[in-house]
Amino acid sequence: MLNVISIFMRFIEVPMKFLQDKLGLKTPAWLFLAPNLVLFALFAFLPVILNIVYSLTGTDQILLSDRTFVGGENFSVLARCDNYLDPNSCSEDLFWRAVHNTVIFVVLQVGLMVGFSLLTALVLNREIKARGFFRAVFFFPVLLSPVVVALIWKWILQREGVLNAWMEGVGLESFNWLLDASWAFGWTVFLSIWAHMGFYTLILLAGLQAIPRDVYEAAMMDRASPWRVFRRITLPLLMPTMLVVLVLALIKGVQTFDEVFAFTGGGPGSATTLIIQYIYETGFAATPRLFGLASAASVMLALILVVLTVVQLWINRRNVNG
Amino acid sequence: MSIKMNLIKLAAGTATLGAAMGMSAAFAQEIKYMCSSDGTECEVAREIFDRFEAENPGVTIKIDEVPYKAILESLPVQLAGGTGPDFAKVTDLGGLNKYYLDLTPYVDAAYWEDSFGGTLDWYRKGPDDKGIYGMHSQLTITGAYINTTLFEQAGVAIPGPDATWDDWAEATRAVAKATETKFPMAMDRSGHRIAGPAISYGAKLFDADGNFILVDDGFTGYVQKFVDWNNDGTMARDVWAGIGGTSYQDASKEFINGQLVYYYSGSWNVEKLEDQVGDAFDWEVVGSPCGAGGCSGMPGGAGVVGFASTQHPELVAKAIDYLAREDNYTEMTAKTQNIPAHLGVAAKGVDYVGATPIAGKAINAWGQQVGKISPVAFAYQGYKHNRAMFNITVQRVTQAIVGELTVEQAMDRAKLDVAKALAEAQ
Numbered sequence: 001m002l003n004v005i006s007i008f009m010r011f012i013e014v015p016m017k018f019l020q021d022k023l024g025l026k027t028p029a030w031l032f033l034a035p036n037l038v039l040f041a042l043f044a045f046l047p048v049i050l051n052i053v054y055s056l057t058g059t060d061q062i063l064l065s066d067r068t069f070v071g072g073e074n075f076s077v078l079a080r081c082d083n084y085l086d087p088n089s090c091s092e093d094l095f096w097r098a099v100h101n102t103v104i105f106v107v108l109q110v111g112l113m114v115g116f117s118l119l120t121a122l123v124l125n126r127e128i129k130a131r132g133f134f135r136a137v138f139f140f141p142v143l144l145s146p147v148v149v150a151l152i153w154k155w156i157l158q159r160e161g162v163l164n165a166w167m168e169g170v171g172l173e174s175f176n177w178l179l180d181a182s183w184a185f186g187w188t189v190f191l192s193i194w195a196h197m198g199f200y201t202l203i204l205l206a207g208l209q210a211i212p213r214d215v216y217e218a219a220m221m222d223r224a225s226p227w228r229v230f231r232r233i234t235l236p237l238l239m240p241t242m243l244v245v246l247v248l249a250l251i252k253g254v255q256t257f258d259e260v261f262a263f264t265g266g267g268p269g270s271a272t273t274l275i276i277q278y279i280y281e282t283g284f285a286a287t288p289r290l291f292g293l294a295s296a297a298s299v300m301l302a303l304i305l306v307v308l309t310v311v312q313l314w315i316n317r318r319n320v321n322g
Numbered sequence: 323m324s325i326k327m328n329l330i331k332l333a334a335g336t337a338t339l340g341a342a343m344g345m346s347a348a349f350a351q352e353i354k355y356m357c358s359s360d361g362t363e364c365e366v367a368r369e370i371f372d373r374f375e376a377e378n379p380g381v382t383i384k385i386d387e388v389p390y391k392a393i394l395e396s397l398p399v400q401l402a403g404g405t406g407p408d409f410a411k412v413t414d415l416g417g418l419n420k421y422y423l424d425l426t427p428y429v430d431a432a433y434w435e436d437s438f439g440g441t442l443d444w445y446r447k448g449p450d451d452k453g454i455y456g457m458h459s460q461l462t463i464t465g466a467y468i469n470t471t472l473f474e475q476a477g478v479a480i481p482g483p484d485a486t487w488d489d490w491a492e493a494t495r496a497v498a499k500a501t502e503t504k505f506p507m508a509m510d511r512s513g514h515r516i517a518g519p520a521i522s523y524g525a526k527l528f529d530a531d532g533n534f535i536l537v538d539d540g541f542t543g544y545v546q547k548f549v550d551w552n553n554d555g556t557m558a559r560d561v562w563a564g565i566g567g568t569s570y571q572d573a574s575k576e577f578i579n580g581q582l583v584y585y586y587s588g589s590w591n592v593e594k595l596e597d598q599v600g601d602a603f604d605w606e607v608v609g610s611p612c613g614a615g616g617c618s619g620m621p622g623g624a625g626v627v628g629f630a631s632t633q634h635p636e637l638v639a640k641a642i643d644y645l646a647r648e649d650n651y652t653e654m655t656a657k658t659q660n661i662p663a664h665l666g667v668a669a670k671g672v673d674y675v676g677a678t679p680i681a682g683k684a685i686n687a688w689g690q691q692v693g694k695i696s697p698v699a700f701a702y703q704g705y706k707h708n709r710a711m712f713n714i715t716v717q718r719v720t721q722a723i724v725g726e727l728t729v730e731q732a733m734d735r736a737k738l739d740v741a742k743a744l745a746e747a748q
Contacts, residue, residue: 059747060747063402088727097726125449129618176559178564181726263557266565267721268724269721271566271724272566273567277566277567285568285569286394286713287414287743288747289398289399289402315327
């Protein structure tokens with residue numbers, strides 16, 4: 001086997017040497033990176049540029065050549081508001097409703113999810129019976145498609161769903177969970193936590209297992225209480241992992257769309273409409289299709305995500321550097 | 323020598339075969355038809371196109387059957403991006419006009435004018451446009467179905483043909499109460515559906531100069547009533563409030579399951595109801611209730627249009643023209659149980675294949691509703707930007723139902739939305 005590899009290496013050595021002789025040491029590296037760079041430019045960088053350009057144009061035409069340049073008008077329309085806390089006072093009220101919903105959704109979903117994930121990770125880190133089984137159970141929803149998650153919970157919560165059938169069975173009055181704005185929003189947060197907490201639990205579990213055992217043994221010898229151990233040892237040593245989880249969950253939370261869209265369609269009214277749904281509907285479902293306005297909202301969202309990503313990179317770097 | 327001769331023969335044979343294959347490839351033409359179905363429209367189109375293919379060797383029509391949502395949302399984006407099908411069944415008749423193929427050079431224009439008359443205008447850019455763009459395959463009318471079995475069980479008299487919306491609301495509430503039925507009334511979540519009742523309530527939709535306005539006292543009056551009915555349990559609140567954005571939602575499931583007394587939808591449901599209700603209960607068509615502005619439903623429907631981006635304009639026109647032939651159109655109408663828009667077919671009457679007496683009665687009842695359609699409703703259906711206005715209506719009325727906006731605020735927002743949409747649309 002080694003012979004085969006060395007023959008192969010010798011075989012590619014000839015053209016490599018030829019390339020280095022002709023082009024120097026640095027240029028061949030670019031040559032090898034070129035395919036990936038081209039793909040990145042085509043499918044990531046170009047769309048970003050196009051998105052920014054579209055955000056500066058108007059009309060419902062899709063081809064850039066048919067669109068008119070409007071400068072910052074789309075951003076100005078989105079930002080025009082008498083009181084940012086009251087969407088009704090904004091020029092683009094649906095955008096601000098989506099912003100409000102997204103902020104509340106992210107705060108609740110991320111806060112609760114990180115809390116539950118930590119609790120679950122702590123339990124699953126203990127020597128309990130069927131630990132492997134429970135780890136699999138908590139991770140299982142992560143493997144499901146968001147649409148499947150949404151449909152499962154829709155079947156449970158709809159007017160003639162499983163939950164209402166059970167409630168009627170035990171003599172309680174059924175309730176239309178998805179028709180009340182507050183309940184629908186609450187269930188949306190719950191569904192999202194249920195679907196994603198397994199992933200974060202896994203990361204936190206890895207973080208917990210990376211904490212050296214001798215620290216706990218020392219605490220035990222000092223007869224420290226479990227709460228004190230958690231507060232003074234587990235939490236501080238888990239904090240770098242917690243921060244990564246927090247930032248990852250924040251980014252994912254801001255980007256939430258598919259499961260909520262399939263679950264409630266953004267309703268009742270616009271009670272569960274999040275920013276990505278607003279962008280999708282403005283650009284693709286509404287008539288006329290306001291690609292400029294949707295792109296402007298998209299650029300604004302991208303800026304928020306850039307900030308969150310920079311924070312995540314900074315935390316990662318700080319962790320690596322100790 | 324013999325080897326050389328054999329080689330020459332082989333080369334000649336290969337060349338001939340290659341040329342033949344090349345020629346057949348040159349003559350083979352495939353066109354794509356995007357179709358959505360309320361019942362069997364795409365299946366019936368397939369049957370007719372099979373005959374078309376047999377009569378035109380080398381031609382293949384590939385039918386891409388998609389959900390109705392794809393016709394509404396994906397097709398316009400595909401067309402704008404230049405990646406649409408060759409022809410399709412559409413419902414945004416005037417809104418997609420800029421992409422249409424003018425069939426005039428390829429078809430007998432006189433036959434089309436005589437056969438499709440006024441519906442041709444729905445596909446045109448405006449009064450000066452005389453092109454032929456679409457074959458109206460399904461003429462539809464919005465209106466209501468009732469569960470007559472529930473009326474009988476409740477012992478409540480069915481309101482007469484001149485009954486108002488209030489009469490129907492009162493009667494259906496009484497029926498629902500007596501029979502413990504979940505919902506007295508329901509209306510599809512659609513701006514098209516609510517337009518008919520609003521017009522019956524006096525909505526003019528256009529100002530004196532013909533400019534589109536959407537909101538006026540008549541429109542607001544019906545919206546207020548509709549919102550109130552959604553909140554007092556007269557209307558099934560799930561249908562409009564249960565979903566966000568501008569998504570379409572119907573209430574056919576509730577009607578079919580016997581949970582609904584009165585279902586405001588349209589003529590396209592006959593085949594579905596006949597098929598799915600079966601013997602479970604009796605139902606009938608009662609059309610549109612009356613108000614100060616008449617007893618109007620909304621006309622509408624779907625049509626088959628070709629797209630200018632096609633590589634085979636003549637073939638696309640030929641295929642659509644084949645569907646428009648009187649015998650084929652009659653077959654299509656009969657099998658799909660639709661109301662014909664072809665004047666010749668309508669005049670001769672259609673023998674609806676295999677329709678039960680209840681379905682036959684329903685289709686005839688829909689036919690009788692045509693005369694009640696208000697000119698405002700025809701104008702709205704022919705209005706180029708009606709799809710945008712339907713979406714605005716759905717969005718804002720829903721917000722009023724769930725309490726995010728008052729009716730007054732919702733109507734003010736709708737006015738702003740109309741102005742914005744008209745400014746952006748080209």
